Amino acid sequence: MTTYNWDLIECLLHEVQSDDTSFAPRAYAEKYAAAKAAEGGEPENLDHLKAVAGEYEKLLLERGYIEPRPEEQGGSGSNYILTARGSSLLSLIDSCIPGNDHPRQVLDEQEDALDEVTFDTVASKAQIA
Numbered sequence: 001m002t003t004y005n006w007d008l009i010e011c012l013l014h015e016v017q018s019d020d021t022s023f024a025p026r027a028y029a030e031k032y033a034a035a036k037a038a039e040g041g042e043p044e045n046l047d048h049l050k051a052v053a054g055e056y057e058k059l060l061l062e063r064g065y066i067e068p069r070p071e072e073q074g075g076s077g078s079n080y081i082l083t084a085r086g087s088s089l090l091s092l093i094d095s096c097i098p099g100n101d102h103p104r105q106v107l108d109e110q111e112d113a114l115d116e117v118t119f120d121t122v123a124s125k126a127q128i129a
Contacts, residue, residue, distance in 0.1 A: 001110075001111055001112075002111070002112040002113070002114070003108065004056075004107075004108075004113065004114065006093045006104050006107070007032070007036075007095070008029065008032055008049065008052065008053060009056055009060075009089075010090065010093050010094060010095060011028055011029075011035075012028055012053060012056055012060065013060075013066075013082065013086060013090040014090070015028050016066050016080045016081065017082055020074050020079055021079060022076060022078040023057065023078060023080050025050075025054050025056065025057045026050040026053060026054060028053060029046070029049040029050045029053035032049065060086065060114075063114055063115070064083055064085050065083060065085050065086035065089055065114070066080040066082060066083060066086050067080060067081060067083050085116070085119065085120070085123075088119075088123045089114075089119065092104075092123060106122060107119075107122065110122060
């Protein structure tokens with residue numbers, strides 16, 4: 001069973017959503033770690049987080065959660081936009097939305113929650129949210 005760091009994925013998706021500059025997953029992992037530490041969270045291995053963030057970028061791109069920003073929208077080949085699937089994922093795991101624990105739990109129960117078919121099936125169920 002594949003497990004994911006939903007907080008880190010949420011951070012990466014928020015960066016895609018709010019920033020049109022070159023995507024920098026390693027820098028976002030540092031920012032994520034600093035925010036967690038400021039909240040009094042358990043410190044994580046920064047090198048590991050940076051590596052995982054890079055892997056998540058590749059996975060999110062390959063599986064259709066993010067895509068290159070179109071040139072007419074300022075795309076440079078190294079910046080992204082959320083796809084409909086990515087927006088759906090962010091809405092399920094967003095910590096700013098009350099009750100996000102249940103969707104994360106349901107996703108964690110899947111063999112690979114970010115597999116495209118698995119995610120689309122789970123996300124389409126009204127009771128997940």
